[in-house]
Amino acid sequence: MKAVVWCAPYKVAVEEVPDAKIINRRDAVVRVTSTAICGSDLHLVDGFIPFMKAGDVIGHEPMGIVEELGPGVDQSKVKVGDRVVVPFPLGCGECFFCRRQLWSCCDNTNPKPRLAEELFGQSTAGILGYSHLTGGFAGGQAQFLRVPLADVNLQKMPEDLTDHQALFLSDIFPTGYMAAEACDIQPDDTVAVWGCGPVGQFTIRSAQLLGAGRVVAIDDEQRVPERMEMARRAGALVIDMHDQYVHDRLLDITGGLGPDVCIDAVGMEAHGYTALTAAYDKIKTNLFMETERPHALRQAIECCRKGGTVSIPGVYGGFSDKFPLGALMNKGLTIKTGQTHVHRYIGELLGHIRAGRIDPSFVVTHRMPLTQAPQAYEMFREKQDGCIKVVLDPAR
Amino acid sequence: MVGTSHVAEPGASGVQAHPAEQFTAPLRRFREALASSRPEGHTRQGAPAPLFDKAERLLSAAAGSMLALAGLRRRDVPGTLLAGFGAALIYRGASGRVPLSRALGYSTAGHSPDALADRSAHRGAELGVHVRQSLLINKSPEELYDFWRNFENLPQVMSHLKSVRRLDERRSHWVASAPAIAGGAVEWDAEITDDEPNSRISWRTVEGADVAHRGSVCFQRALGDRGTAVRIELHYQPPAGAMGRWFAKLFGEEPQQQIREDLRNFKRRMEIGEVISLEGQPRGSCHGRGKRA
Numbered sequence: 001m002k003a004v005v006w007c008a009p010y011k012v013a014v015e016e017v018p019d020a021k022i023i024n025r026r027d028a029v030v031r032v033t034s035t036a037i038c039g040s041d042l043h044l045v046d047g048f049i050p051f052m053k054a055g056d057v058i059g060h061e062p063m064g065i066v067e068e069l070g071p072g073v074d075q076s077k078v079k080v081g082d083r084v085v086v087p088f089p090l091g092c093g094e095c096f097f098c099r100r101q102l103w104s105c106c107d108n109t110n111p112k113p114r115l116a117e118e119l120f121g122q123s124t125a126g127i128l129g130y131s132h133l134t135g136g137f138a139g140g141q142a143q144f145l146r147v148p149l150a151d152v153n154l155q156k157m158p159e160d161l162t163d164h165q166a167l168f169l170s171d172i173f174p175t176g177y178m179a180a181e182a183c184d185i186q187p188d189d190t191v192a193v194w195g196c197g198p199v200g201q202f203t204i205r206s207a208q209l210l211g212a213g214r215v216v217a218i219d220d221e222q223r224v225p226e227r228m229e230m231a232r233r234a235g236a237l238v239i240d241m242h243d244q245y246v247h248d249r250l251l252d253i254t255g256g257l258g259p260d261v262c263i264d265a266v267g268m269e270a271h272g273y274t275a276l277t278a279a280y281d282k283i284k285t286n287l288f289m290e291t292e293r294p295h296a297l298r299q300a301i302e303c304c305r306k307g308g309t310v311s312i313p314g315v316y317g318g319f320s321d322k323f324p325l326g327a328l329m330n331k332g333l334t335i336k337t338g339q340t341h342v343h344r345y346i347g348e349l350l351g352h353i354r355a356g357r358i359d360p361s362f363v364v365t366h367r368m369p370l371t372q373a374p375q376a377y378e379m380f381r382e383k384q385d386g387c388i389k390v391v392l393d394p395a396r
Numbered sequence: 397m398v399g400t401s402h403v404a405e406p407g408a409s410g411v412q413a414h415p416a417e418q419f420t421a422p423l424r425r426f427r428e429a430l431a432s433s434r435p436e437g438h439t440r441q442g443a444p445a446p447l448f449d450k451a452e453r454l455l456s457a458a459a460g461s462m463l464a465l466a467g468l469r470r471r472d473v474p475g476t477l478l479a480g481f482g483a484a485l486i487y488r489g490a491s492g493r494v495p496l497s498r499a500l501g502y503s504t505a506g507h508s509p510d511a512l513a514d515r516s517a518h519r520g521a522e523l524g525v526h527v528r529q530s531l532l533i534n535k536s537p538e539e540l541y542d543f544w545r546n547f548e549n550l551p552q553v554m555s556h557l558k559s560v561r562r563l564d565e566r567r568s569h570w571v572a573s574a575p576a577i578a579g580g581a582v583e584w585d586a587e588i589t590d591d592e593p594n595s596r597i598s599w600r601t602v603e604g605a606d607v608a609h610r611g612s613v614c615f616q617r618a619l620g621d622r623g624t625a626v627r628i629e630l631h632y633q634p635p636a637g638a639m640g641r642w643f644a645k646l647f648g649e650e651p652q653q654q655i656r657e658d659l660r661n662f663k664r665r666m667e668i669g670e671v672i673s674l675e676g677q678p679r680g681s682c683h684g685r686g687k688r689a
Contacts, residue, residue: 003678003680005679005680005681005682006680007680007682008682013680013682015680015682017678017679017680017681018678018679019678020677020678021676023673023675023676023677024670024671024672024673025669025670026668026669026670054680054682055679055680055681055682056679057677057678057679057680072669072670092667092668093668094534094667095534095663095667096532096534096622096623099534107663107667108663108664108667108668108672109672111671111672111673111674113660114653114657126672135674137674137677138677138678138679142678146677148672149668149672
């Protein structure tokens with residue numbers, strides 16, 4: 001089968017690899033019909049997640065048709081021929097965490113938990129196609145995908161939804177939704193979202209679905225005007241990150257209070273051109289003395305109103321410097337974060353889609369053959385051709 | 397990373413960690429995790445973390461060379477001191493070590509996680525290896541006890557056990573794989589010394605065991621609906637004392653980690669019915685070296 005393979009930082013290839021197959025009794029093999037490139041895949045390609053090995057098959061936003069089931073799969077939950085979305089974190093449904101709906105913290109699905117235990121103190125769930133820190137599973141940017149504990153992880157989709165309407169339930173829609181939902185948004189709240197990438201777009205719309213009074217989006221008007229425009233179309237106020245008065249403008253919009261909810265949908269590779277600290281982070285990360293550039297998060301903490309909530313769906317992996325702990329503590333902020341507990345939100349979000357309150361296909365700007373994955377990665381990474389979200393088609 | 401002899405000896409157990417340790421520990425752990433993320437099949441215990449990043453060491457060596465040259469040119473007492481300091485910086489750059497802090501017996505690199513684990517394991521007064529690991533399993537003490545009490549089940553979750561055969565109500569014969577250097581397998585007969593149904597099982601080896609040891613497993617009902625806290629304790633004399641343990645470490649058979657992994661497999665077996673494997677999943681070759689993305 002054809003698959004997207006990580007070879008080195010900035011190098012991915014489409015290769016002919018052995019077919020995915022049933023390994024454990026509760027496995028399924030899914031024939032992938034659509035598979036998206038995630039912003040967090042760029043962290044792999046940029047070498048920001050160091051736990052990759054040459055030859056790893058990547059991708060964690062797939063959907064498709066169940067091709068084969070292992071003998072231990074509960075067939076009342078999933079059958080051959082079912083159309084399914086595959087959540088990016090693997091859950092077991094039985095451990096302490098899954099039973100509390102903390103699916104991305106699952107205790108049983110990371111086959112190599114030792115690395116994460118050393119780095120984080122405890123290991124989190126296995127994630128498909130996302131480095132050996134999260135299990136070293138072969139990913140979903142391939143023609144076929146093996147999914148462990150299929151009866152718990154595969155999410156059946158109704159036939160009347162298109163692939164592009166259902167696909168993003170695998171990651172970015174629940175990720176944006178969880179980021180907003182965790183903040184207990186009130187009707188008079190102003191929600192500020194840093195980053196207008198695909199997760200940011202879903203965060204903006206989720207905040208609106210959850211009844212936010214006003215949504216403000218912050219990104220780079222010069223580099224990604226199309227993303228700013230997409231946020232505007234959703235009804236958000238937008239602020240250009242090059243505006244050196246982001247903080248003042250947010251305060252001005254909120255009558256001097258600051259946004260009630262601040263959401264960092266950027267993560268570890270923030271640019272933050274205007275700040276001295278951005279240069280500091282760039283140097284430190286390049287020297288490997290720091291693992292992230294948390295510029296957006298620092299600004300979110302500084303801007304958030306006293307007693308407000310800062311939510312972090314953006315991905316971080318290690319350690320950062322100059323973290324404004326003083327502002328966090330003295331202003332009495334609440335932090336909400338975590339890899340997305342995708343399984344928890346599938347039913348609720350399907351409800352929103354079917355009721356017509358949101359059509360997730362709005363985010364797709366490109367659909368390309370899987371064989372053109374390297375070009376697709378480059379386009380997405382460099383924000384060429386107005387690229388916001390790429391879906392790869394494994395059949396072509 | 398460069399392998400140096402700079403790893404904490406197990407004997408360092410009594411030494412208090414330097415206060416700087418609390419600040420350097422997270423970064424140190426991260427660097428070690430980085431060092432351990434090499435391809436499977438390579439031993440990971442062999443390469444201790446050097447004190448400094450490569451860049452920092454290069455800077456150190458460069459600055460040292462400049463100072464040493466400047467100092468030597470002066471040909472006076474301060475010049476000699478300067479040259480000496482420069483030389484120390486060169487040494488620091490080349491070796492990744494700080495001569496003075498080395499002499500004072502303190503290292504910013506701290507101890508490896510293995511060494512820390514060993515340290516806690518060494519607290520007992522007895523000689524030998526002491527292992528203790530706990531894990532929460534979402535099953536009742538009764539279910540867990542029943543699985544364990546039938547020792548013949550254990551090779552399903554303990555990757556080093558080849559077989560366990562019941563001899564009678566209290567005695568059983570165990571065969572475990574061992575590093576090739578130790579003959580590839582070790583065998584022993586064990587007898588149960590304490591059996592409290594649904595709560596605790598203790599055993600010890602009888603005369604003639606390849607690896608004399610005693611151990612226990614206890615099952616304690618956790619608060620609320622959290623299941624059962626399972627604790628395994630093992631005390632044993634390695635085949636050839638400290639040397640045997642050193643060999644075991646070299647071959648990646650670190651006992652604390654091994655027992656933790658076994659306990660984790662027990663949890664997976666009881667909670668989800670299987671241990672998720674990666675054997676046989678697709679991988680690319682990267683022969684084409686990939687295309688730039």
